[in-house]
Amino acid sequence: MKNLIATLALSLLCFTSCKKDIKADVNSPMIPDTVTAEETATEAPLDSAAQMQAWQAYATPGNPHKLMADEVGTWNCDMTFWADADAKPEKATSAADIKMILGGRYQEANYKGTMMGQPFEGKSTLAYNNASNEYTTTFIDNMGTGMMVAIGKYDEKTKSMELKGDMVNPLNGKKTPYREVYTIVDARTRKMEMFDVKNGKEYKSMEIVMTKK
Template sequence: MIRKHTMSITAITLLLASPLAAQEATTPQMTPEMQAMMEAFQKAGTPGAEHQKLASLAGTYDLTIKGWHTPGGEPTTDTGTATRKMVLGNRVMVEDVTSQMMGQPFNGHGMHGYDNTTGKYWATWNDNMSTGLMVSEGTCDAKLTCTYTGSHHDPVTKKPQTTRMTTRWTDANTELFEMYGPGPDGKETKMMEITYKKRGQ
């Protein structure tokens, strides 16, 4: 009886394995080129040390926002909050900002990442005062002192406009963001400064 039962299990196993064996026989083997492509994609998509640095920025921040509407003039000052969190398997940091701007409610949404392929950091930004998108790319050092160059379309001229942005940490819990763009004379001028103060520190 035991022998008969064992033979039945063996028969069932062979029957189930037959389609799998047939499938494996018809599946083409990966060529060296295909293997190299797969490894390249895996390397490009695997989070690394740069993504861990971005993850260290996760949290809630209180903001002090200064804006210059004329070069050398007195800035306007507003306050706000920002939340930062990692998404997509710790590959991308999402930032959501709530504040006031020119007396109006302001909401902004940014994404920050590091591209293993290009070896550069990147960022996007859009908000409730525009239907456009700013795309930036730059470099950061080990202390996350960064310089980005961004591009968006100017609403007045309808032409692409380039801005330069820098970030640096003035202490362990305080980040300073600065944005520069062309003034009326075409020369670079400071447009915005945001001080991020991390909560719970």
């Protein structure tokens, strides 16, 4: 990575210098470039055995995937929403069917219920990346056409996962940050809290208490 940054910085410096030279000698005849670029050091290639070992480690489910597998089953979801920090809470219910897919490497959850008097259906995926040591979650539903993507890490002490991402506000078309906190309350209870930003301030916009059937 350091080599890549150094290369980009060197390229930018050369580009800037060339622009200055062109501006200074715009009426001068073209002079052949005689500057020889310094070769940058390259990373030593891994042998085939090391490459295979690295890919196996990347592809093999571990303890974080076992943590996700503990949630396989059907969950009742008690949902509470707030339009802004001072708004009255609104309630909704849904059920989530959670399973592991692709050899236990990813978690998939399918939600069905009623929201604002309308049928609600959503789908989420959860992944743990062995290479980056991070969780990634995605969410889509029938209430919009966008995809929410957030990345974060799990804290063993608090039994919670904090994930951060951006979403496009359909009212103005601008990206706004959001934060999700997912807590393992006990073996049969989970709590998901969503925090949005409005007028430059973060507020709690949603809470889902999940109880396993």
